Structure formats: structure tokens, C-alpha cells
Amino acid sequence: MLRYIRFKPVNWRRNWPLHLMLLPGLAMLAVFQYVPMVGIVIAFQDFVPTRGFFGSEWVGLEHFEFMLSLPDTATIVMNTLIIAVMKIIMGLLVPVVFALLLNEIRHHLVKRTVQTMVYFPHFLSWVILGGILVDVLSMNGGAVNQILSWFGLGPYFFLGDPGLFRGVIVVTDVWKEFGFSAIIYLAALSGINPVLYEAAVMDGATRWRQVWHVTLPGIMPIVVLMATLSIGGILNAGFDQIFNLYSPLVYKTGDIIDTWVYRAGLLDMQYGLATAVGLFKSVVGLVLISVSYWAASRFANYRIF
Amino acid sequence: MKTYDSNAYRLFYGVNLLFVIGVAVLCVLPLIHLMAVSLSEKGAANANLVGLWPVGFNLSAYKEALANEKFYDAFLVTLRRLLLGTTVNMILTFLMAYPLSKEERAFPYRNVYVWVIVFTMLFSGGLIPGYMLVSQLNLIDSIWALVLPSAVQTFHVILLLNFFRQLPKQLEEACYIDGGGHFVTLFRIYLPLSMPAVATLILFSMVMHWNDWFSGLIYMNKVDLYPLQTYLQVLLDQTKKAVTIDDARNAAEASRRSLYSAQIFMAMLPILLVYPFLQKHFTKGIVMGSIKE
Incomplete structure (x- = not known):
């Protein structure tokens, strides 16, 4: 009986259009996503582009061994981790605090204008923002150094000093994204039932008490969820941003896995080695994302689809 | 209160x-x-x-920038990929979101399809195999290299399928009773009802194509085929070298400062113009995709 119910209502004659609708998209994914996954075999070859993915000489794990012996490897992995972790922490903290502060504002015009202004940088590419930042942060008469000089500070070589570079990367990334990231917390804040605030006032709660006992518990689940999901990005230090801001002067602290792979693979044409490093990143990334999604669905009932 | x-x-x-x-x-x-x-x-x-x-x-910096043929060419390349890319993105997103919005019961193998699609978000071949594929397909220096690799926007598919799920089931059932198949349901019922969501995704897609500079940098060998953002990226690289390597802003670079700013500002302008519409829709879009009952 159960079998009958499962199979009967879905007949092929009615459902074939559904398969047909998926076909073009799946074909594109097959070619541009799944074929490159097969192309990972480059990592085990002495790859020569003209011979295709399977025509080159196999070298086994040679590239991986070379990767481990390279002093660069430890540097770029450390740089990636440090920058990404700082970004994750700041990228969580700043939007939450900003959303809480903005939520207190009861002048609606101000609130809306502020939102319009802080979301805007999110929509600009790092090429545009990089162009602005290189000018604004320049050592010789850049706007930031000019302002600092009023207080007798600087000038600082923001984009050329290895000691400052990571900080600049994290701060400018927060500057671009905090407004946009705050949207989700603002949505959660506006979803808190006003009755809870009324009840708190009835019980004699001051503003502080309301924030502490109503607002914070109200957004905690979404904060925990975002923190969990961000684990998956621990090897993504932000290629677009760093590529557009870094220079050989700051490779020591600012060179990350993705920028290194780009230079090794596409500029120096060490295809096998670059693919091997990229594969290492993809595999670790897959594990981390899987863990974070599993944790999110297990502890926060989160489902992406 | x-x-x-x-x-x-x-x-x-x-x-x-x-x-x-x-x-x-x-x-x-x-x-x-x-x-x-x-x-x-x-x-x-x-x-x-x-x-x-x-x-x-x-306005001399703007006049100078607009008189520059390279800037103009790059703008046209961007315009072409924007129109082509957004069209391809929207057709595929729309066609994929509908079947995937069905329950597994109504559409067997739905979950298999979902996994095939979501897996591409979790794992990728990486930069070099992707580049090799495009070059083996002879797409280097072709506008399609800027359009096809990003043809399926998985995240957009997920946003739209969640939107489809909020639509009342009765509409689809009524259409079925009246003899409409899935294509009729999709184009006559779902399409008109999802115009706000579609508008949002069109904007997302346009902004993505406008802002993308990396595929232009790696897939285009000829400089006159660079899209606008790639053209600017090369300019930025030169400026960066002048600012960081020579330690001081060299004379040649400094004399171009207002021209450089004018070009960046013009590349920002379209985003600024669609921004009011963007802002109106995107909050909805984000909330639509992430906060569900």
C-alpha cells in the first residue's frame, strides 16, 4: 500500500517538464563546476596545457611534497588564518553592536538615512574601493595621513608596512561590510515581539534592563547561527581585497593562499603546484563548511534549502 | 508607549x-x-x-576620460556582458528554482538534484583547473568566458525557490485542475507573481557582472577586450606600484590623480544610480532567503 502511494501520484507524464527545466542549468554546472573538479588531476601531473587533463605525465605526490618543503607554505597558511579569524571576529562583533545601537534610535528619518549610507560600500567592487583606499591611505599626502598629522602622528605607510597591513585589511573589510551584515540583525531585532518590552516596562525594567533581558536574548540565536556558519570561511581571507591592496612589500604578512595560487599558477605557470595548493584549500574548506552546516542544523535548526 | x-x-x-x-x-x-x-x-x-x-x-578630467578610447571600449565590453550575463542568469535561475521548490513527494529525485547543485557551493576545482577548462574550450578572449562560468548563480536559485515556496499552493492546484502543465504553471502563474523577487535578482545579477574584474583579468589576453573593472584594476596596479614601490608618488602618476579619480567615480556611478532600487529590494531579498518559519 505504501509503495503504491509513494509511486502513483508522480507519474513521468506529468513530471518530465521538471527534469527538462533543470537540464540547461545542470549542463552548465556539469561543464563549469564538475569538469574542473576532474581537472584536479593536474595536481598529480607535470601538466602541459596542450595535452589536456589526462595527457600529461603523472608525478604522484611530488607537488604536495614540494609544497610541504616550501617555506612560503607556512607563511601563506598562517597569514590566511590570522587575517580570516580577525575578520570573522570583527565581522561578527561590529555589525551586532552597530545593529543594537541603531535599534535604539527612534528618529526614523535618521535611522533610514544612516542605513542607506552604511549599506552602500557593500555594492562597490574592491577595484573601486582599492582605488580609493590607495589614494586615501597614501604615505605622501593621503587624506588619512593628513588628518593624523594634525594630531602630530604619522605619517604611516599603511599599505607598505608589513606590521600595519593586516590591520588595514581587517579595518577596511569591516568598513565595507559591517552595514550590510547588520541587516540580518536589524531584521531579527524588528522581529522581537513588542509585547515583551511592554511586559518588561510593567515589571519596572529600565532601558538597560530591557536591552539585557529582552533584546539580547532575542537576537542571540541568530548571532550564534552566524558565528557557526562563519567557521566555513576560515580559509577565505578575501582574495579580491588583498589582491587589490597588497604589494611585494607586504608579502610577509599579507600574502594569502589564494593570491599565492594566482601568482604561482597563472603568472609563473607552475600549474601542478598551484593546483595542489588550491586542492589543499578546497578540501579543508569542504570539511569546515560541512562541519559548520552540520552544527548549524543540529543546534539551530538551520536549513539552507 | x-x-x-x-x-x-x-x-x-x-x-x-x-x-x-x-x-x-x-x-x-x-x-x-x-x-x-x-x-x-x-x-x-x-x-x-x-x-x-x-x-x-x-570637468576636464571627465572630458579627458571620455575621450579615451580604451575607457570607452571597456565600458562597451562591460555593457555587453551585463546584458548577456544577466539574461542567461535569470533564465537559468528561474527554470531551476521551480522544480527545486517542489517537495520530494511531488517530484522524486528532487533531493538528488539539490545535492548536485549545493555541492558546487561546498567544493570547487579551484582556480587553475577552471582556467584550463576555459582555455581548452577556446573561450579565451571571448565574451562568453565572462558569462558562462557564472551562468548558474546557486545562491539566487536558493533565494527564488524559497520565494516560490511561500506562494499559495492552491494557485498551482487550480492551474492543474484546469489542465495546465508545469510550464503553464511556471510562466502563467509563478512568473507574474514573483516579479518583485525577479526584480531583486536582476539587480543582484547586474551588480555582480558590473563589479566582476577577475574573470576579465584572467580570461582576456587582449587589453582592448577588458571589461571596465579590469581596465581599472590595471590602472590601480600601476598607481599602487607608484605609491608603494617608489615610496613616493612619482610625477607621472601624480599628474593623473584627478583623471584617475574621475574614472573610478564613473565606474561607481551606475551602482549609485540603481542604488535606491537596490536598497528597496535587497533587504527583502536577504530576509527572504535567510529567515524562514
Whole structure:
């Protein structure tokens, strides 16, 4: 009986259009996503582009061994981790605090204008923002150094000093994204039932008490969820941003896995080695994302689809 | 609601108001500075005399930028990929979201398809195999290299399928009773009902294509085929070298400061123009995709 119910209502004659609708998209994914996954075999070859993915000489794990012996490897992995972790922490903290502060504002015009202004940088590419930042942060008469000089500070070589570079990367990334990231917390804040605030006032709660006992518990689940999901990005230090801001002067602290792979693979044409490093990143990334999604669905009932 | 605000809270409120406004101003200040530099006369711009207001207002930097054939070509390349890319994105997103919005019961193998699609978000072949594929397909220097690799926007598919799920089931059932198949349901019922979501995704897709510079950089060998953002990226690279490697801004680079700012500002302008529409829709889009009952 159960079998009958499962199979009967879905007949092929009615459902074939559904398969047909998926076909073009799946074909594109097959070619541009799944074929490159097969192309990972480059990592085990002495790859020569003209011979295709399977025509080159196999070298086994040679590239991986070379990767481990390279002093660069430890540097770029450390740089990636440090920058990404700082970004994750700041990228969580700043939007939450900003959303809480903005939520207190009861002048609606101000609130809306502020939102319009802080979301805007999110929509600009790092090429545009990089162009602005290189000018604004320049050592010789850049706007930031000019302002600092009023207080007798600087000038600082923001984009050329290895000691400052990571900080600049994290701060400018927060500057671009905090407004946009705050949207989700603002949505959660506006979803808190006003009755809870009324009840708190009835019980004699001051503003502080309301924030502490109503607002914070109200957004905690979404904060925990975002923190969990961000684990998956621990090897993504932000290629677009760093590529557009870094220079050989700051490779020591600012060179990350993705920028290194780009230079090794596409500029120096060490295809096998670059693919091997990229594969290492993809595999670790897959594990981390899987863990974070599993944790999110297990502890926060989160489902992406 | 009557509130009993303490003096301390009123003080906090005032400080907070100023602080939040200050933060917001900080977000747009660099952009205003850029515009002021681009509208200033060369001498003042090069001597770093420009703050937030143009010194010696003139449009010569813009005239010079628009007279530059390369800038113009790059703009046309971007326009072409934008139209082509957004069309491809939208057709595929729309066609994929509908079947996937069905329950597994109504559409067997739905979950298999979902996994095939979501797996591409979790794992990728990486930069080099992707580049090799495009070059083996002979797409280098073709506009399709900028369009096809990003043809399926998985995240957009997920947003739209969640939107489809909110539509009343009865509409689809009524259509079925009247003899409509899935294609009729999709185009006659779902399409008209999902115009707000579709508008949002069109904007997302357009912004993505406008902003993408990396595929232009790796897939285009000829400089005159660069899209606008890639063209600017190369300019930025030169400026960066002048600023960081030579330690001091060299003379050649400095004399181009207002021109450089004008080009960046013009590349920002379209985003600025669609921004009011973007802002109206994207909050909805984000919330639509992430907060579900």
C-alpha cells in the first residue's frame, strides 16, 4: 500500500517538464563546476596545457611534497588564518553592536538615512574601493595621513608596512561590510515581539534592563547561527581585497593562499603546484563548511534549502 | 508607549545618535573625497589641497576620460556582458528554482538534484583547473568566458525557490485542475507573481557582472577586450606600484590623480544610480532567503 502511494501520484507524464527545466542549468554546472573538479588531476601531473587533463605525465605526490618543503607554505597558511579569524571576529562583533545601537534610535528619518549610507560600500567592487583606499591611505599626502598629522602622528605607510597591513585589511573589510551584515540583525531585532518590552516596562525594567533581558536574548540565536556558519570561511581571507591592496612589500604578512595560487599558477605557470595548493584549500574548506552546516542544523535548526 | 527614561539614558541617546551618524558619514566620506578630487583642477588635486569640496571646479578630467578610447571600449565590453550575463542568469535561475521548490513527494529525485547543485557551493576545482577548462574550450578572449562560468548563480536559485515556496499552493492546484502543465504553471502563474523577487535578482545579477574584474583579468589576453573593472584594476596596479614601490608618488602618476579619480567615480556611478532600487529590494531579498518559519 505504501509503495503504491509513494509511486502513483508522480507519474513521468506529468513530471518530465521538471527534469527538462533543470537540464540547461545542470549542463552548465556539469561543464563549469564538475569538469574542473576532474581537472584536479593536474595536481598529480607535470601538466602541459596542450595535452589536456589526462595527457600529461603523472608525478604522484611530488607537488604536495614540494609544497610541504616550501617555506612560503607556512607563511601563506598562517597569514590566511590570522587575517580570516580577525575578520570573522570583527565581522561578527561590529555589525551586532552597530545593529543594537541603531535599534535604539527612534528618529526614523535618521535611522533610514544612516542605513542607506552604511549599506552602500557593500555594492562597490574592491577595484573601486582599492582605488580609493590607495589614494586615501597614501604615505605622501593621503587624506588619512593628513588628518593624523594634525594630531602630530604619522605619517604611516599603511599599505607598505608589513606590521600595519593586516590591520588595514581587517579595518577596511569591516568598513565595507559591517552595514550590510547588520541587516540580518536589524531584521531579527524588528522581529522581537513588542509585547515583551511592554511586559518588561510593567515589571519596572529600565532601558538597560530591557536591552539585557529582552533584546539580547532575542537576537542571540541568530548571532550564534552566524558565528557557526562563519567557521566555513576560515580559509577565505578575501582574495579580491588583498589582491587589490597588497604589494611585494607586504608579502610577509599579507600574502594569502589564494593570491599565492594566482601568482604561482597563472603568472609563473607552475600549474601542478598551484593546483595542489588550491586542492589543499578546497578540501579543508569542504570539511569546515560541512562541519559548520552540520552544527548549524543540529543546534539551530538551520536549513539552507 | 510611555517611557521612563533616566537622565543617563537621555545622555546615552544623544551620544549614540551622534555616534551612529558619525559612523554613517565615515562610510561615504572617502567617496565624497574621491568625487571632489575628480572635479578639481589638476594642480590642486596633485598638491593634495582637496578635501571634501572641489578646488577650482572643472570637468576636464571627465572630458579627458571620455575621450579615451580604451575607457570607452571597456565600458562597451562591460555593457555587453551585463546584458548577456544577466539574461542567461535569470533564465537559468528561474527554470531551476521551480522544480527545486517542489517537495520530494511531488517530484522524486528532487533531493538528488539539490545535492548536485549545493555541492558546487561546498567544493570547487579551484582556480587553475577552471582556467584550463576555459582555455581548452577556446573561450579565451571571448565574451562568453565572462558569462558562462557564472551562468548558474546557486545562491539566487536558493533565494527564488524559497520565494516560490511561500506562494499559495492552491494557485498551482487550480492551474492543474484546469489542465495546465508545469510550464503553464511556471510562466502563467509563478512568473507574474514573483516579479518583485525577479526584480531583486536582476539587480543582484547586474551588480555582480558590473563589479566582476577577475574573470576579465584572467580570461582576456587582449587589453582592448577588458571589461571596465579590469581596465581599472590595471590602472590601480600601476598607481599602487607608484605609491608603494617608489615610496613616493612619482610625477607621472601624480599628474593623473584627478583623471584617475574621475574614472573610478564613473565606474561607481551606475551602482549609485540603481542604488535606491537596490536598497528597496535587497533587504527583502536577504530576509527572504535567510529567515524562514
